Amino acid sequence: MITNELSSFSVRPEPKTIPLTQATLLSRIRESRITDRTPVKKLKPVVMVGQSTFARRGDFSVITGQRKAGKTTVLQFVVATALLEEIPLELDTLQIRAEYCRGNDVVYVDTEGSKEDTQDFIKGVKSLIGSSEQPAHLHTYHWREFTAKECREGMDILFTEHPNAHLWIIDGIADLVNKPNDEEESNQTVRWIMSMAGKLDTCVVLVIHENPTKAGQEAKLRGHLGSELERKASGAIGIEKDRQKGEHYIKSRFLRKSADFDPIAFRFDPQTNRPVHRILTASERAQLQDKNRIRIGELMNLRSRCFLNTASKAERELKDSIKLYQNATTGKDAERALCNRNLAALLKYNLIREEQTAEGYVYHLIDTEGAAIEFKIGQSNE
Structure with missing residues (x-):
């Protein structure tokens, strides 16, 4: 042993x-081995949204949204602000600010768009920073024709080619796996990204699509890959579009080391085609946050039922409880998929904590500070 x-x-x-x-x-x-006296390097913020830390050096974060939601626009501001030592007063950054790269490389890999789309991304960044030329330290790659294996091997090569890069953006990460629903492949890919971010002491921002959802449902990231990314990421933000209003919203899904920011609204000026930030009213902010409140309320009720008379459960035991108390579904596959989504959501909203032991995963109730709740006989978890 x-x-x-x-x-x-x-x-x-x-x-x-x-x-x-x-x-x-x-x-x-x-x-x-780490003790309470081991010197540990704190992960520094790299990308801020509002006053909140979205992405950190030595870790990865996720941007998600459905097609045409506005993800590319947000990415352009992340890249542009990383290339600017000082932000011009007239530049509306949608409250997005990346740490200045100080001449180190910023790398953007596009696995989804056409060559024209990739070039338009560059033009958008140039416009934001007020430059007629692409900065020498902005490196852009177009991999739409690459296979998943070629994309993965290509990233390994790029990590060697740009060992001191300040910021990486992979748009989108799902093209680095053969099947986003393959649990083993997805887990390995996420572990690899985590490892490279740490080894290179760099910031990695990944882009992944959301699956289509019905009104009132929580948006779910694509496949097992999306679930694993959200569980391990330093932060995740979602981009939504209200097609009737022609307005886009940047929303906090979760931020591991920072408070959530209020939703940010923007629309495109028909004259300049430039995004313009709009301050939301209190009622608008509350309305946009209602879906999260409803979902968290549902999850807290599910948690209370699953952890009745106990503060910890092994993975198999907890999944059986979730299946018992979650909304009814038709078919074993649907039941299992809903169970996995609910478990991921309980972790996402910090309602439970996951611990890996020699016997497998164990899940604990946690308080608002993330500490395990001590359960005493006769105590209720409701």
Whole structure:
């Protein structure tokens, strides 16, 4: 057992019978140990929305939305503000501000649009920063014709080509996997992105589509990949469009190390075709946030039922409880999919905490500060 090898590692030389790969793992395990006195580098904010931190150095964040919602516009402001040391007073950034790149590379990879779309993205950035030429440290790539394998291998090459990049944008991440619903492939891809962001000490922003939803339903990111991205990301924002009003909204889905920002509204000026920010009224902000309030209320009720008389549950036990108390569905596959969405939402809204143990995942009730709730006999969780 690794545990036995590890416990004896400090009292005798490494046995020659241990394979090199296992010896390397044991060494890495020892190096990974963290105490309350271990010097830990804090992840610095890179992209702010309003006064809130959306993306950090050494981690990845997610931008999502349905087709034509306005994701490209938001990305242009992220890139443009990263290229500007000072923001001109006349430039309306939609409350988006990226840390200045200081001459380090900013890399944009487009896996979805046409070559014309990618070039239009560059032109939009140039217009925002007031430049007639593409900055030398803005590197843009068009990979629409690449296979998923080529996209993944291409990113490994780019990470080597731009080791000191300030900011990465992959638009969209789903093209780096063969099947966004493949659990193993999706998990491996997310772990790889997390690893590269940490190793390169850089900020990675990923773009993924939302599945179409009915009115009042919570938007769900595409496939298992989307669920895993949202669970592991430093932050996630959603872009929505009200087609009747011709207005777009930037909304906080969740921010791991910051308070949510109020929804931001913008529309395109018909004269200049430039996005213009509009201040929302209090009632408009409340209306836009109602869907989240309703959803969180539903989840809190589900949590109370699932954790009745206990503060912790193993994964299988919790999933059985969720299936018992969630809204009825038709068919085993639909029931399982809804259960997975509800579990992901409980984690997303910080209503429970996930812990990986030797026996598998365990889920705990947590308070508003993220600490586990201590349960006492006779106490109710409602």
